[in-house]
Every structure is written in structure tokens, then in C-alpha cells.
Amino acid sequence: MDRTRHFRTAVLAGVLLLLGGLTACAGDEKVFSLSAPEIFYVPANGGKKVFPLRVDGPRPYAPGARRLTVDVAPGSEGAVRLRDDSRNCRGSATHIVCEGPAANLNGLTTDVFAPLAAKGSKPGDTGYLRLTYVTTDGGKLTARTRVVVGEPVLELLTPAPDKGVRPGAEVTSPVVVRNAGDVPVRGLALVVNAGDLEFVQRYANCRYPKPHHGSQAVCSFPGVRIAPGKSVTVRPGLRLRASGTKMYGSFNRMVWPLAAGPGPDQGFSGGGEHGDGPVLRAEATKTPSGTFTKAGDFVGVLLAAGADYEVSGADLHGNPGDTREVRLTVRNNGPGDPGYSTRLVFGPPPGTAVLKEPMTEIDDGDHEPYCANDGYTYTCDVEGLEPGKSSTFEFTLRLGEPATGSVRLEDKGSGPSGSPAPGGPPGRHDPDASNDEASVEVTG
Structure with a gap:
């Protein structure tokens, strides 16, 4: 299942609730704010992590000069050092100044510098960073972050x-x-x-x-x-x-x-x-x-439940060469909703030709066939159906001689959001399999 992205949506206001060390020293506090974590863990092996520092103000982008200064507090040199990751930053392992584009932190999480574990440090060692940000309006914002060598996982x-x-x-x-x-x-x-x-x-x-x-x-x-x-x-x-x-x-x-x-x-x-x-x-x-x-x-x-899916067939009357529409309908008689767990498989009567098939829009005005086609059989995913709901697939056929085709339902091995559950068996657990197949007949 691909629900992960649905549940990972981050909302800025919430993130700021867990960030500490916020101080506005000059300028209008209602206009700009600096957000830095109260505590920041760095890998003991010297690995790099993005430091979530940001400035929030009245505009998403503020032109002009800006300056970010990061200092390792005195006495913290044995625990933490700095590495600048921008050509617009300069400094040393204990003092970095970033100006211009590199210091444009409005609404962004910065990656222009990275606190790292100092050489010779060990898990549990602690140091402090002092951060100063000068806004385009001349206001000065400061924050303080405790840096810990090692990480809780x-x-x-x-x-x-x-x-x-x-x-x-x-x-x-x-x-x-x-x-x-x-x-x-x-x-x-x-x-x-x-x-x-x-x-x-x-x-x-x-x-x-x-x-x-x-x-x-x-x-x-x-x-x-x-x-x-x-x-x-x-x-x-x-x-x-x-x-x-x-x-x-x-x-x-x-x-x-x-x-x-x-x-x-x-x-x-x-x-x-x-x-x-x-x-x-x-x-x-x-x-x-x-x-x-x-x-x-x-x-x-x-759920300890099943879903009784039912598929309809069709009787097509006509002579060879006649054109007929066939509507294949799948209905969920309940009681459960299995999500995207089912596909419809349509085998047209031998001798018929498919002139039109279900299409899906992949872009504005651009369509492609909805069903997979191996040259004879059409396999169509059935979208999730709540109990009592149905879905219809329309095909246009050119008839041949009298013959019999088929339509049936089968479970998918896996599917998009809704089915199957992690570790759970896929499918409908259909309590009545007798209505999972039907015929499509061409008669003269």
C-alpha cells in the first residue's frame, strides 16, 4: 500500500511547536522570528544531518543583504565543530558567517552549514551553538541550540x-x-x-x-x-x-x-x-x-468480513459486421469494502473485434487505454466499491459469427491504497463465488 505519503504531510505550524530557543533581540517580534531546535543530535561517527534552522517573516522571500552567524560556544570545541556547505559562507570550525543567498532562510530549512561531532568526542558529549540572524530590516534574532554527540534512535x-x-x-x-x-x-x-x-x-x-x-x-x-x-x-x-x-x-x-x-x-x-x-x-x-x-x-x-462482488454478462444480437455496445457491470453486494482488490477479465467472443474500449485521462486531453490487453483478453482494475455501489466498463464490438465470450472477477495480488492490509491476505473473501463469472454471447 502506498498510504505513506498521505500520512507524512507536514504542516509548518505544528513543527514549530517542538522547536525551541526562539529569541528576537531587536526589530519587531511580530514581523520576524527565528526557529532552531532546542537540542540537536549529531552522529558520533562524524556523519552529517540537516540542521532545521529557519526564519519566518511577513514575506516568503526578502531581497537584499542578510547575515547568519553561527558560533560554537566557548568550552564546546571538544564536542562540536562546524562545516560550511555554501560558497557564500566563510569561517572556521567554530565560527561561520553566511551572507546573501546562503542566508535567505525565509520559510526554508537551511543546509548551508552542518554541526558535526568534534574529533575525539564520544557519545554523550555536549556543546552549544549560538546563532545570530540579521534581517533585511536590520532586526537581530538569536537562538541557542544544545548539540549532543550521538543519537537516540x-x-x-x-x-x-x-x-x-x-x-x-x-x-x-x-x-x-x-x-x-x-x-x-x-x-x-x-x-x-x-x-x-x-x-x-x-x-x-x-x-x-x-x-x-x-x-x-x-x-x-x-x-x-x-x-x-x-x-x-x-x-x-x-x-x-x-x-x-x-x-x-x-x-x-x-x-x-x-x-x-x-x-x-x-x-x-x-x-x-x-x-x-x-x-x-x-x-x-x-x-x-x-x-x-x-x-x-x-x-x-x-476486518472479519467479506464482499460479495457480482458481474453481469451480455447477450448481443446481430449479424456479422454489426456494431454493438456491451456494458459489463461489477456490483458490490456487501457487506464489506475490499478496496482496490479486484480486477475484471473480459474475453470477447471469438470472431468479434473490439472497436472501442474504456479509456483513462493521463493528462489534460491525453488519454490511454484503461485496461491491459494481451491481444485478446482485457484486464481492468476495479476501483474500490462501497457496499451497494457498482462500476461499469463499456466496450464497442464489431460482431462476428455466433460465439461465446466470458467475463470474470479475480483477486489482485496487491493494489494501491486500500488493499491489501500489511501482512494480511488480499482479496474480497467473497461469500458467493457463483456470481463472479458471466458469459458474453453473440447470437444471430
């Missing part, structure tokens, strides 16, 4: 696959987070996107942003500490309600160090009200066996 325990839940039933999902990194982390952020499910309980230390209509929970655990190799379990377990019809659903979870902010592929929305339920707690726990996934995952939910 937060991973989520993948729940055991379920064997199918009753439609509309409550699903309780445990959240176990392990630190597989080389330094401890204090403060945990957890974001849950309900996806095809809905929240049953809204917790007091989670926000539910309006842009997601209550389908996203942004939860904070500022006091939790996770040492390397140790784990915490979030209690009580998250309570969600499964869809009443969608047979293959999922929800998405993401975790990151609270003070460091989300990773480049993580995001969430700002605002939203806190829940009125109990407070979620992250408690130390023995690390269980199982599969862990770094930073985030999708949890599949398979």
Missing part, C-alpha cells in the same frame, strides 16, 4: 497481525518505544493518524488538530527518559474503532525526541484542543521480543 514495536476484527469493533493498540541509539533521550513525541479508523478515547496530554478533523493525535511526554537499549510502554493502550465496512484499513504512528523535533519525513499539524480523557503515561518496561520499526509505522487492521 526511537523504534516502535510492530503489533502482532490480527486475524480479523468484527466490523465497527474497538481495537486497542499497545505502543512500545525502544531507544536503539547510543545516547539517552528525555521527552517523547507520539503522533497517531487514525487513518481508516477513528479514536474512541481522546487523551488529556494529546492535541487533536482541526485540519485533520480529529483523526490525528499529537501527544507529548516531556518527563519520560529512555536510556540506550531500554523501552517504555504507553498506557493505557490507544483505543480506536475499526471501520464498519473497509476490510483492509490501517493507522499510522510516529515517534521522535520531543526537544529535537520531528525528522525530515515526519510531520503533524498545530493547534487543536486537548482530549477530555485520562492522561497517557509512558512507563519503563522490559523490552519485548518482536519486530521494531524506526521512527514510524503503519498498523494494518483486517
